[in-house]
Amino acid sequence: DTEVTQTPKHLVMGMTNKKSLKCEQHMGHRAMYWYKQKAKKPPELMFVYSYEKLSINESVPSRFSPECPNSSLLNLHLHALQPEDSALYLCASSQGDRASYEQYFGPGTRLTVT
Amino acid sequence: AQSVAQPEDQVNVAEGNPLTVKCTYSVSGNPYLFWYVQYPNRGLQFLLKYITGDNLVKGSYGFEAEFNKSQTSFHLKKPSALVSDSALYFCAVGYNNDMRFGAGTRLTVKP
Numbered sequence: 001d002t003e004v005t006q007t008p009k010h011l012v013m014g015m016t017n018k019k020s021l022k023c024e025q026h027m028g029h030r031a032m033y034w035y036k037q038k039a040k041k042p043p044e045l046m047f048v049y050s051y052e053k054l055s056i057n058e059s060v061p062s063r064f065s066p067e068c069p070n071s072s073l074l075n076l077h078l079h080a081l082q083p084e085d086s087a088l089y090l091c092a093s094s095q096g097d098r099a100s101y102e103q104y105f106g107p108g109t110r111l112t113v114t
Numbered sequence: 115a116q117s118v119a120q121p122e123d124q125v126n127v128a129e130g131n132p133l134t135v136k137c138t139y140s141v142s143g144n145p146y147l148f149w150y151v152q153y154p155n156r157g158l159q160f161l162l163k164y165i166t167g168d169n170l171v172k173g174s175y176g177f178e179a180e181f182n183k184s185q186t187s188f189h190l191k192k193p194s195a196l197v198s199d200s201a202l203y204f205c206a207v208g209y210n211n212d213m214r215f216g217a218g219t220r221l222t223v224k225p
Contacts, residue, residue, distance in 0.1 A: 004157070042204055042215035043158065090157050099208035100146045100165070105157030 006091050006106035013081065014114055021076040021109045023091030031098060032074040034066060035090040037108070043090055049074060050097065081113045116141040118207040120216035127195045127223055135190040135219045137205030146208035147188040149179055150215075153201045164188060175199070195223045 004025045013019050025032065031050040035043035047066040048055040054066065063085075065077040074091055088108045094101040117140045127133045139145060146165055150158040162173025169181045179190045190203060200223045205216040 040202070040218065040220070042218055088155075092157070097211050098213045099211050102148060102160040102163055103158075103213075104160065105150075107157050108155075110155070 004091055004093055004104050004106035006089075006109050008109060009107065010110045010112075012112045012114060013078065015081060015083075017081075018077070018079045020078065021089055021091075021111075023074040023076075023106055024072055025093040025104070026072060027093060027095075027104065028071075029093035029095050029104070030071060031094045031096065031101075032068065033092045033094075033098065033103065034064075034074065034076050035092065036085075037088045037090055047076075048098065078111075081111075083113050086111055086113045115212065116145060116207045116209045116214055118205055118214050118216040120203075120205055120219045122219050123217075124220050124222070127221070129197050129223050129225050130194050133192050133195040133199070133221065133223070135203050135205075135221060137188045137190065137216060139186050139188065139205075139207040141207060141209045143209060146213075147179075147181065148206040148208065148213075149173065149177070149188075149190050150204045150206065151201050152204065152218075158204065161190070195221075197223050197225055199223050 007022045034046040037043040046060045049068040063080050067075040090108045091106040092103040094103045119138050148163045149161040152158045161177050162171050164171050164181045172178045177192050181188050203219050
Protein backbone atom coordinates (compact mmCIF):
# COMPACT_ATOMS: atom_id res chain seq x y z
CA ASP A 1 0.00 0.00 0.00
CA THR A 2 1.65 3.22 -1.18
CA GLU A 3 -1.20 5.55 -0.32
CA VAL A 4 -1.44 8.55 1.94
CA THR A 5 -5.01 9.45 2.83
CA GLN A 6 -6.30 12.83 3.96
CA THR A 7 -9.65 13.92 5.35
CA PRO A 8 -11.64 15.95 4.68
CA LYS A 9 -11.18 16.69 0.97
CA HIS A 10 -12.75 20.12 1.33
CA LEU A 11 -13.26 22.33 4.38
CA VAL A 12 -14.91 25.71 4.73
CA MET A 13 -14.51 27.39 8.09
CA GLY A 14 -15.07 30.74 9.69
CA MET A 15 -12.33 32.69 11.41
CA THR A 16 -13.61 31.74 14.86
CA ASN A 17 -13.92 28.00 14.20
CA LYS A 18 -11.72 25.15 15.38
CA LYS A 19 -11.22 22.27 12.99
CA SER A 20 -8.73 19.48 12.36
CA LEU A 21 -7.19 17.94 9.26
CA LYS A 22 -6.27 14.28 9.36
CA CYS A 23 -3.64 12.25 7.54
CA GLU A 24 -2.81 8.54 7.59
CA GLN A 25 -0.20 6.32 5.98
CA HIS A 26 0.35 2.58 6.20
CA MET A 27 3.73 2.34 4.51
CA GLY A 28 5.69 2.13 7.75
CA HIS A 29 7.27 5.49 7.02
CA ARG A 30 8.95 7.20 9.95
CA ALA A 31 8.70 10.77 8.70
CA MET A 32 5.51 12.71 8.02
CA TYR A 33 5.01 16.27 6.83
CA TRP A 34 2.46 19.05 6.51
CA TYR A 35 2.72 21.43 3.57
CA LYS A 36 0.71 24.47 2.55
CA GLN A 37 0.31 25.11 -1.17
CA LYS A 38 -1.09 28.18 -2.85
CA ALA A 39 -2.30 28.01 -6.45
CA LYS A 40 0.45 27.42 -9.01
CA LYS A 41 3.15 27.62 -6.31
CA PRO A 42 5.40 24.93 -4.82
CA PRO A 43 4.43 23.42 -1.48
CA GLU A 44 5.76 25.23 1.60
CA LEU A 45 6.89 23.04 4.46
CA MET A 46 5.06 23.69 7.73
CA PHE A 47 5.91 20.82 10.07
CA VAL A 48 7.99 17.65 10.09
CA TYR A 49 7.59 14.66 12.36
CA SER A 50 10.62 12.43 12.05
CA TYR A 51 10.78 9.39 14.30
CA GLU A 52 8.02 11.09 16.30
CA LYS A 53 10.13 14.19 16.92
CA LEU A 54 8.61 17.47 15.77
CA SER A 55 10.44 20.07 13.73
CA ILE A 56 8.73 23.38 13.12
CA ASN A 57 9.06 25.98 10.41
CA GLU A 58 9.47 29.05 12.60
CA SER A 59 7.44 31.18 10.21
CA VAL A 60 4.27 29.12 10.71
CA PRO A 61 1.74 30.97 12.90
CA SER A 62 0.63 29.41 16.19
CA ARG A 63 -2.93 29.11 14.91
CA PHE A 64 -1.69 25.92 13.24
CA SER A 65 -0.90 23.11 15.66
CA PRO A 66 0.33 19.66 14.60
CA GLU A 67 -0.21 16.42 16.45
CA CYS A 68 1.25 12.97 15.82
CA PRO A 69 -0.78 10.39 17.81
CA ASN A 70 1.34 7.54 16.42
CA SER A 71 3.74 6.85 13.57
CA SER A 72 0.89 6.35 11.07
CA LEU A 73 -1.27 9.35 11.91
CA LEU A 74 -0.75 13.06 11.62
CA ASN A 75 -3.26 15.77 12.48
CA LEU A 76 -3.24 19.50 11.91
CA HIS A 77 -5.39 21.50 14.32
CA LEU A 78 -6.69 24.83 13.07
CA HIS A 79 -7.90 27.70 15.23
CA ALA A 80 -8.73 31.33 14.52
CA LEU A 81 -7.51 31.19 10.94
CA GLN A 82 -7.32 34.12 8.58
CA PRO A 83 -8.60 34.33 4.97
CA GLU A 84 -4.99 34.23 3.73
CA ASP A 85 -4.72 30.74 5.20
CA SER A 86 -7.01 29.48 2.44
CA ALA A 87 -4.94 26.97 0.46
CA LEU A 88 -4.41 23.30 -0.36
CA TYR A 89 -2.94 21.50 2.66
CA LEU A 90 -0.88 18.48 1.76
CA CYS A 91 0.32 15.68 3.96
CA ALA A 92 3.28 13.55 2.92
CA SER A 93 5.41 10.76 4.29
CA SER A 94 8.84 9.30 3.56
CA GLN A 95 10.90 6.32 4.58
CA GLY A 96 13.62 8.49 6.05
CA ASP A 97 14.97 12.01 6.03
CA ARG A 98 13.46 14.32 3.45
CA ALA A 99 16.77 15.19 1.81
CA SER A 100 17.41 11.69 0.47
CA TYR A 101 14.06 9.89 0.36
CA GLU A 102 11.18 10.52 -1.96
CA GLN A 103 7.98 11.72 -0.40
CA TYR A 104 4.52 10.28 -0.95
CA PHE A 105 1.77 12.87 -0.90
CA GLY A 106 -1.89 12.65 -0.06
CA PRO A 107 -4.53 14.26 -2.29
CA GLY A 108 -4.78 17.28 -0.01
CA THR A 109 -7.47 19.19 1.85
CA ARG A 110 -8.79 22.30 0.10
CA LEU A 111 -9.32 24.80 2.91
CA THR A 112 -11.37 27.96 2.54
CA VAL A 113 -11.47 30.45 5.41
CA THR A 114 -14.40 32.86 5.28
CA ALA B 115 21.80 26.10 1.78
CA GLN B 116 20.80 24.57 -1.50
CA SER B 117 18.65 26.21 -4.15
CA VAL B 118 16.87 24.98 -7.24
CA ALA B 119 15.63 26.85 -10.29
CA GLN B 120 13.15 25.99 -13.01
CA PRO B 121 13.76 28.69 -15.60
CA GLU B 122 10.54 28.15 -17.57
CA ASP B 123 7.12 28.88 -16.09
CA GLN B 124 5.42 27.25 -19.05
CA VAL B 125 6.41 24.66 -21.64
CA ASN B 126 4.20 23.87 -24.64
CA VAL B 127 4.74 20.86 -26.88
CA ALA B 128 2.74 19.00 -29.48
CA GLU B 129 1.61 15.46 -28.79
CA GLY B 130 4.15 12.96 -30.04
CA ASN B 131 7.07 15.38 -29.86
CA PRO B 132 9.87 15.07 -27.31
CA LEU B 133 9.61 17.21 -24.23
CA THR B 134 12.17 18.72 -21.87
CA VAL B 135 11.49 20.47 -18.58
CA LYS B 136 14.58 22.23 -17.25
CA CYS B 137 16.00 22.29 -13.73
CA THR B 138 19.26 23.67 -12.35
CA TYR B 139 20.50 23.52 -8.81
CA SER B 140 23.08 25.01 -6.51
CA VAL B 141 24.56 23.05 -3.61
CA SER B 142 27.98 22.84 -2.01
CA GLY B 143 28.16 19.03 -2.02
CA ASN B 144 26.52 16.06 -3.71
CA PRO B 145 22.76 16.48 -3.85
CA TYR B 146 19.80 14.18 -4.17
CA LEU B 147 17.59 15.33 -7.05
CA PHE B 148 13.91 14.61 -7.55
CA TRP B 149 11.10 15.23 -9.99
CA TYR B 150 7.45 15.34 -8.95
CA VAL B 151 4.29 15.87 -11.00
CA GLN B 152 1.05 17.43 -9.84
CA TYR B 153 -2.27 17.05 -11.65
CA PRO B 154 -5.08 19.54 -10.93
CA ASN B 155 -6.54 19.33 -7.42
CA ARG B 156 -4.20 16.48 -6.51
CA GLY B 157 -1.12 15.96 -4.37
CA LEU B 158 2.35 15.64 -5.83
CA GLN B 159 3.42 12.32 -7.31
CA PHE B 160 7.03 11.15 -7.26
CA LEU B 161 8.46 10.51 -10.75
CA LEU B 162 12.15 9.78 -10.25
CA LYS B 163 15.27 10.63 -8.31
CA TYR B 164 19.02 10.75 -8.74
CA ILE B 165 21.28 9.55 -5.96
CA THR B 166 24.54 8.54 -7.57
CA GLY B 167 25.81 6.47 -10.46
CA ASP B 168 24.33 6.49 -13.95
CA ASN B 169 23.60 10.03 -15.10
CA LEU B 170 20.42 8.96 -16.90
CA VAL B 171 17.63 8.10 -14.49
CA LYS B 172 14.48 6.37 -15.66
CA GLY B 173 11.21 6.93 -13.85
CA SER B 174 7.47 6.47 -14.02
CA TYR B 175 5.23 6.99 -17.08
CA GLY B 176 8.15 6.93 -19.54
CA PHE B 177 9.92 9.93 -18.04
CA GLU B 178 13.67 10.12 -17.59
CA ALA B 179 16.07 12.75 -16.34
CA GLU B 180 19.67 13.49 -17.12
CA PHE B 181 22.05 14.55 -14.37
CA ASN B 182 24.83 16.87 -15.55
CA LYS B 183 27.27 17.71 -12.78
CA SER B 184 29.30 20.26 -14.75
CA GLN B 185 26.18 22.22 -15.68
CA THR B 186 24.46 21.51 -12.32
CA SER B 187 21.33 20.50 -14.18
CA PHE B 188 18.76 17.75 -13.91
CA HIS B 189 16.42 18.13 -16.88
CA LEU B 190 13.29 16.00 -17.19
CA LYS B 191 12.69 14.39 -20.58
CA LYS B 192 10.26 12.19 -22.43
CA PRO B 193 10.75 10.99 -26.03
CA SER B 194 7.09 11.30 -27.04
CA ALA B 195 4.67 13.55 -25.13
CA LEU B 196 1.06 12.62 -24.41
CA VAL B 197 -1.84 15.00 -23.83
CA SER B 198 -2.24 13.32 -20.44
CA ASP B 199 1.27 14.51 -19.47
CA SER B 200 -0.14 18.04 -19.15
CA ALA B 201 0.44 18.97 -15.51
CA LEU B 202 2.60 20.99 -13.13
CA TYR B 203 6.13 19.64 -12.69
CA PHE B 204 8.38 20.33 -9.71
CA CYS B 205 12.10 19.72 -9.45
CA ALA B 206 13.51 19.32 -5.92
CA VAL B 207 17.00 19.16 -4.43
CA GLY B 208 17.82 17.42 -1.18
CA TYR B 209 20.95 18.08 0.82
CA ASN B 210 21.97 18.15 4.47
CA ASN B 211 18.58 17.01 5.82
CA ASP B 212 16.76 19.71 3.88
CA MET B 213 14.80 19.64 0.64
CA ARG B 214 13.78 22.54 -1.58
CA PHE B 215 11.27 22.62 -4.39
CA GLY B 216 11.64 24.64 -7.56
CA ALA B 217 8.90 27.08 -8.50
CA GLY B 218 7.31 24.63 -10.90
CA THR B 219 6.83 24.41 -14.67
CA ARG B 220 3.43 24.02 -16.26
CA LEU B 221 3.60 21.57 -19.15
CA THR B 222 0.88 21.72 -21.77
CA VAL B 223 0.77 19.05 -24.45
CA LYS B 224 -1.50 19.94 -27.35
CA PRO B 225 -3.15 17.34 -29.59
